[in-house]
Amino acid sequence: MSDAAQPLVGPLVTLRAPAHEDLDPLVAILGEPEVALWWVGYTPQRVREEFIDAPETARIIEVEGRTAGAMFVLRGEDPEYPTTVMHLFIGTEFRGRRIGEEALALAIRSEFAAGISRVTLDPNANNAGAIRSYERLGFKRIGVLRDYQVRPGGALEDAVFLDITRSDFPDGPPLPPRD
Numbered sequence: 001m002s003d004a005a006q007p008l009v010g011p012l013v014t015l016r017a018p019a020h021e022d023l024d025p026l027v028a029i030l031g032e033p034e035v036a037l038w039w040v041g042y043t044p045q046r047v048r049e050e051f052i053d054a055p056e057t058a059r060i061i062e063v064e065g066r067t068a069g070a071m072f073v074l075r076g077e078d079p080e081y082p083t084t085v086m087h088l089f090i091g092t093e094f095r096g097r098r099i100g101e102e103a104l105a106l107a108i109r110s111e112f113a114a115g116i117s118r119v120t121l122d123p124n125a126n127n128a129g130a131i132r133s134y135e136r137l138g139f140k141r142i143g144v145l146r147d148y149q150v151r152p153g154g155a156l157e158d159a160v161f162l163d164i165t166r167s168d169f170p171d172g173p174p175l176p177p178r179d
Contacts (some may be wrong), residue, residue, distance in 0.1 A: 015106050057074055059071050069094065083123075101176045137176075
């Protein structure tokens with residue numbers, strides 16, 4: 001995101017720059033078995049380095065004043081290829097409320113407004129819930145990235161390559177409906 005210090009606010013989700021107070025909640029979320037299945041090997045030091053000390057690429061997903069998860073927003077540097085890659089996780093207690101979809105929609109809208117034309121995701125092919133959520137938001141399957149992710153024990157697993165473009169949603173994808 002071009003201005004990571006500027007929070008992005010939706011009906012339920014706020015995306016903001018990381019703060020030192022987010023360390024313990026992020027470590028706890030990344031330690032949850034359902035999250036750690038996909039986000040492997042996150043120690044407090046790694047969380048500090050990759051999230052807390054990286055406000056240019058990391059955003060905190062906050063819900064009702066609480067750290068609900070985080071995302072990476074990795075914008076390419078080559079102007080010929082205006083693409084951003086995103087990765088996110090949500091704590092299990094926050095699932096089922098379309099929080100990840102709202103967080104992605106906010107981040108994608110910001111990227112499109114900054115001139116990015118394409119956002120990609122590459123979830124593990126076995127992460128069916130995440131893939132359904134991303135497709136509900138408007139992401140399209142582009143293909144399979146074979147032998148993409150090294151899993152605990154050394155096995156390789158595929159990922160599903162998804163994208164959404166500004167031509168799909170010129171102003172960004174709609175936010176999930178809220179009652």
